Amino acid sequence: IILDGKSYPMPVFEGTENEKAIDINKLRDQTGYVTLDSGYKNTGATKSAITFLDGEEGILRYRGYPIEQLAEKSSFLEVAYLLIYGTLPTEAELKDFSGQITKHTLVHEDVRKIFDGFPSAAHPMAILSSLICALTAFYPESVSPDLSKEEIDLNVIRLMAKLPTIAAWTYKNQMGHPLNYPRNDMDYASNFLHMMFSFPTEKYELNPVVVSALNKLLILHADHEQNCSTSTVRLVGSANASLYGSVSAGINALWGPLHGGANQEVVEMLEAIERDGGDTSKFIAKAKDKNDSFRLMGFGHRVYKNFDPRATIIKKAADEVLSALGLQDSPLLKIAKELEQAALTDEYFVQRKLYPNVDFYSGIIYKALGIPTEMFTVMFALGRLPGWIAQWKEMRENKEPIGRPRQIYVGEKERNYVPI
Numbered sequence: 183i184i185l186d187g188k189s190y191p192m193p194v195f196e197g198t199e200n201e202k203a204i205d206i207n208k209l210r211d212q213t214g215y216v217t218l219d220s221g222y223k224n225t226g227a228t229k230s231a232i233t234f235l236d237g238e239e240g241i242l243r244y245r246g247y248p249i250e251q252l253a254e255k256s257s258f259l260e261v262a263y264l265l266i267y268g269t270l271p272t273e274a275e276l277k278d279f280s281g282q283i284t285k286h287t288l289v290h291e292d293v294r295k296i297f298d299g300f301p302s303a304a305h306p307m308a309i310l311s312s313l314i315c316a317l318t319a320f321y322p323e324s325v326s327p328d329l330s331k332e333e334i335d336l337n338v339i340r341l342m343a344k345l346p347t348i349a350a351w352t353y354k355n356q357m358g359h360p361l362n363y364p365r366n367d368m369d370y371a372s373n374f375l376h377m378m379f380s381f382p383t384e385k386y387e388l389n390p391v392v393v394s395a396l397n398k399l400l401i402l403h404a405d406h407e408q409n410c411s412t413s414t415v416r417l418v419g420s421a422n423a424s425l426y427g428s429v430s431a432g433i434n435a436l437w438g439p440l441h442g443g444a445n446q447e448v449v450e451m452l453e454a455i456e457r458d459g460g461d462t463s464k465f466i467a468k469a470k471d472k473n474d475s476f477r478l479m480g481f482g483h484r485v486y487k488n489f490d491p492r493a494t495i496i497k498k499a500a501d502e503v504l505s506a507l508g509l510q511d512s513p514l515l516k517i518a519k520e521l522e523q524a525a526l527t528d529e530y531f532v533q534r535k536l537y538p539n540v541d542f543y544s545g546i547i548y549k550a551l552g553i554p555t556e557m558f559t560v561m562f563a564l565g566r567l568p569g570w571i572a573q574w575k576e577m578r579e580n581k582e583p584i585g586r587p588r589q590i591y592v593g594e595k596e597r598n599y600v601p602i
């Protein structure tokens with residue numbers, strides 16, 4: 183490699199993608215000249231000790247723990263603690279963490295006044311991002327660039343506690359239903375379900391299979407290293423913006439259909455196939471036809487090259503939830519299973535490595551729980567919250583410089599100004 187007239191040996195890269203990236207980082211650190219910019223649209227490069235992802239092997243680990251073990255054995259709050267503070271909590275730490283969150287679940291009644299101004303047709307993500315940003319006005323000290331560890335912790339707790347409350351408000355607003363205040367005797371997932379679905383006039387029975395599935399869904403979405411919303415949170419936070427403001431920016435990034443909209447597209451596709459009569463073979467043929475614009479949603483993944491480790495876990499949860507709710511014969515599930523079967527056995531899909539991903543199943547579960555499709559990205563935000571917080575905190579603790587994405591100028595070189 184010749185750079186600025188000096189020559190450097192061409193590095194030989196072996197091993198996984200991740201190891202290659204490390205080699206390139208070494209080379210950059212040694213020479214100070216070389217950076218890998220795999221395209222100037224990719225600007226999220228950063229060092230992080232939070233989530234390990236290997237797309238070739240289908241590996242996802244939070245702080246070194248395999249996602250399969252966490253989803254099977256932990257609660258969402260344990261995983262949140264792990265992501266944010268770096269270790270799994272002891273029993274006492276977990277008690278303290280969840281106790282503090284419980285204490286902060288109420289949202290200032292003046293935030294309600296802002297909320298009341300939203301029309302009932304408002305998209306839930308518009309309300310969520312606005313009210314999370316509005317918290318900055320209610321906790322003005324949160325904008326200080328010199329927060330102590332305790333002050334940062336308080337912001338973290340407040341956000342973990344209040345986001346589910348506000349998320350449930352966005353649903354109640356759409357329904358025109360009265361708001362439910364949080365139940366501090368319930369765990370995180372149960373309290374959220376209570377705020378979404380219970381009515382003051384009825385005894386609300388929580389189904390443990392549903393609670394467990396929600397817990398898993400939240401864990402599976404809790405972090406996914408650098409992606410559009412997470413890099414946004416880090417970038418906005420790198421200007422010393424508050425945690426609330428940075429996460430609000432992340433919520434807006436997630437709202438973009440290319441990022442958070444995949445499971446909504448899956449459910450809409452399944453519903454369209456059902457409306458058409460439910461003949462999946464017709465749609466499989468359409469998906470294979472180059473001249474047809476129909477695309478199978480929820481298949482393959484930009485990062486995972488062979489399979490999405492989250493999909494295996496969520497598929498099992500989908501079967502459990504639908505059986506527990508007596509929906510095992512639902513037409514949507516039947517169509518989904520037929521498409522899945524085709525993808526796993528048809529040479530066309532196998533060759534192209536088009537396997538169902540996490541988004542293929544998550545929408546089916548949300549739908550079964552009675553969560554409307556417009557709320558799917560809100561559910562994603564609820565799950566992704568600890569990841570965003572951990573990434574913001576890591577960036578702040580590392581005292582990272584303000585982000586400045588690289589630009590490659592492709593415009594006019596110089597023009598002569600001629601007045602009209």
Ligand code: MLT
Binds near residue numbers: 410
């Ligand atoms: C995610 O979980 O954030 C999505 O899979 C998007 C991504 O990681 O690129």
